[in-house]
Amino acid sequence: MLDILYKRRSIRKYKAAKLDPATVRQLLQAALLSPSSKGFQSWQFVVVEDPEILEQLALAKKTAGFLKGAALGIVVLADPETSDVWVEDTAIASTMLHLTAAALGLGSCWIQIRKRQHTETESCEEYVRRILGIPENLKVLSIISIGYPDQSKPPYSESDLKFDKVSLNKYGSKF
Numbered sequence: 001m002l003d004i005l006y007k008r009r010s011i012r013k014y015k016a017a018k019l020d021p022a023t024v025r026q027l028l029q030a031a032l033l034s035p036s037s038k039g040f041q042s043w044q045f046v047v048v049e050d051p052e053i054l055e056q057l058a059l060a061k062k063t064a065g066f067l068k069g070a071a072l073g074i075v076v077l078a079d080p081e082t083s084d085v086w087v088e089d090t091a092i093a094s095t096m097l098h099l100t101a102a103a104l105g106l107g108s109c110w111i112q113i114r115k116r117q118h119t120e121t122e123s124c125e126e127y128v129r130r131i132l133g134i135p136e137n138l139k140v141l142s143i144i145s146i147g148y149p150d151q152s153k154p155p156y157s158e159s160d161l162k163f164d165k166v167s168l169n170k171y172g173s174k175f
């Protein structure tokens with residue numbers, strides 16, 4: 001696990017190759033294995049493989065353009081009626097997708113949708129909801145773009161880790 005965590009990076013350039021259905025299924029297995037508050041599983045997912053829809057989603061905001069070149073975008077949704085801590089539930093599921101992609105040798109990146117604006121008058125959430133026909137009662141947290149990596153980034157090393165953010169026993173005591 002730590003080896004994967006050191007190597008995990010946000011990858012925004014992908015090869016044209018598609019993912020085989022078994023790999024896509026493994027990614028969804030990971031998402032559906034996510035822990036959730038009280039086990040209420042407030043998340044839902046839309047798997048987008050259609051290049052035309054990916055291109056439209058890539059226009060959600062400036063820092064989503066690379067979604068156009070991805071094999072897959074997994075849109076992470078929540079039903080807020082199911083859990084008051086749906087933000088946490090869906091953030092964990094997004095992380096599970098991102099880490100599982102890394103473990104499978106895929107590149108992926110989190111695209112933030114919640115609390116971001118598409119235009120001055122339309123939020124990213126409203127835009128994504130409009131493109132995908134998502135019901136009004138569901139929230140949109142993120143889109144995880146996934147594909148075979150076409151860029152390499154250096155892994156992290158222990159010297160990158162800010163252990164000064166960690167206290168021992170009482171706040172401010174050196175770990």
Ligand SMILES: Cc1cc2nc3c(=O)[nH]c(=O)nc-3n(C[C@H](O)[C@H](O)[C@H](O)COP(=O)(O)O)c2cc1C
Pocket residue numbers: 008009010011012063064109110111112113
């Ligand atoms: C909550 C969250 C939102 C993010 N939103 C975006 C985004 O909208 N677009 C993007 O390109 N990267 C996004 N990222 C990826 C971060 O930019 C990236 O994790 C950070 O720069 C550290 O780089 P690394 O993932 O390679 O370690 C997001 C990451 C997180 C955790």
